[in-house]
Amino acid sequence: MVRSALDQIALEVRDVHKRFGGVHALKGVSFTINKGEVVGLLGDNGAGKSTLVRCISGIHPPDEGAILVNGQPVHIDSPLAAREAGIETVFQDLAMVPEFDITENLFLNREILHKNPILRRLGWLDKKAMEKRAKKALNRLNSRIPSYQEQIHRLSGGQRQAVAIARAVNWGADIVIMDEPTAALGVEQSAQVNELINVISSQGVAVLLISHNMQHVVETCDRAVVLYQGQSVADVSVSDVTKEDLVGLITGAKSAA
Numbered sequence: 001m002v003r004s005a006l007d008q009i010a011l012e013v014r015d016v017h018k019r020f021g022g023v024h025a026l027k028g029v030s031f032t033i034n035k036g037e038v039v040g041l042l043g044d045n046g047a048g049k050s051t052l053v054r055c056i057s058g059i060h061p062p063d064e065g066a067i068l069v070n071g072q073p074v075h076i077d078s079p080l081a082a083r084e085a086g087i088e089t090v091f092q093d094l095a096m097v098p099e100f101d102i103t104e105n106l107f108l109n110r111e112i113l114h115k116n117p118i119l120r121r122l123g124w125l126d127k128k129a130m131e132k133r134a135k136k137a138l139n140r141l142n143s144r145i146p147s148y149q150e151q152i153h154r155l156s157g158g159q160r161q162a163v164a165i166a167r168a169v170n171w172g173a174d175i176v177i178m179d180e181p182t183a184a185l186g187v188e189q190s191a192q193v194n195e196l197i198n199v200i201s202s203q204g205v206a207v208l209l210i211s212h213n214m215q216h217v218v219e220t221c222d223r224a225v226v227l228y229q230g231q232s233v234a235d236v237s238v239s240d241v242t243k244e245d246l247v248g249l250i251t252g253a254k255s256a257a
C-alpha cells in the first residue's frame with residue numbers, strides 16, 4: 001500500500017510562539033519530521049532551541065501555535081502529557097539515578113521517582129517483569145551495555161546515553177528528542193550513539209537532535225532546521241549543504257536559497 005506524504009509525518013510543529021516577559025523567544029516556528037527521519041535542530045546560543053524542545057516536551061507549553069503527533073493535534077501541558085502523546089526527550093543530564101541499576105532506570109521516570117522514591121524499597125515493582133522488558137529494550141538497540149543489572153554509576157558516558165535512549169524506546173516513543181547526545185563523548189562513544197540513533201530511526205522512530213557539532217549533524221541527520229533569533233530560517237536536506245553552509249545559516253551570514 002502506498003502511503004501518502006501526510007501519513008509519514010510523525011511530528012508537526014506549527015507556528016509556535018513563546019514569550020518570556022519582553023523576550024519573544026519563538027516567533028512562529030514551523031517544521032515537520034517524518035517517521036524514521038533524523039532532523040537536526042541547529043542555532044546559535046539563544047536562538048531558541050531549548051525553548052522549542054521544552055515546548056514540545058511539555059515543560060512549558062507554547063503561547064500560540066500547535067503540536068501535532070501522527071497528524072493529530074496534541075495538548076502538551078506537562079512532561080507526562082508529552083509521554084502519553086508518544087514524545088520522549090533525552091535531556092543532557094539524562095535524569096538517571098546513579099545508585100539504581102539499568103532496569104530500574106529504564107522504568108522509573110522523573111514523575112515516579114520524585115513522587116515515590118520509596119516504591120523500590122517497598123518491593124512494589126515487579127523486578128522480573130521489568131528485567132524481561134529491559135532486556136528486550138536493550139536488545140532492540142543492539143547496545144553494548146554489559147548487563148541490564150549493571151548500576152548506572154559504573155557505566156561510561158556513552159553507555160549512559162544508550163540507556164537513556166533505550167528508556168525512551170521502552171516507553172514506546174514515536175518521537176525522540178535528544179539534547180546534544182554526544183556533547184560529552186569521545187570519538188568511539190559518539191560513533192556508538194550515532195549507531196543507536198540509526199537503529200531507532202530505522203525502526204520508524206522520528207528523531208529531533210539538538211547539536212552544535214556540524215560534523216555530527218552531517219554524519220547523523222537527514223535534514224536540518226535552523227533557528228535564528230527565534231525563527232526557523234532554513235529547513236534543508238543535509239546532503240544538499242556543506243558544514244560551512246550550515247554555519248553560515250546559524251550565524252545569519254547566509255540565508256536559505
Ligand SMILES: Nc1ncnc2c1ncn2[C@@H]1O[C@H](COP(=O)(O)OP(=O)(O)OP(=O)(O)O)[C@@H](O)[C@H]1O
Nearest residue numbers: 020023024025043044045046047048049050051052
Ligand atoms: N525561562 C526563561 N525565562 C526568560 N527568558 C528565557 C527563558 N528561557 C529562555 N529564555 C530566553 O529565550 C531565548 C532563547 O533561549 P534558548 O535557551 O531557547 O536558546 P538556545 O538556542 O537553546 O541557546 P543555547 O544553545 O545557548 O542553549 C534567550 O533570549 C533566552 O534568554
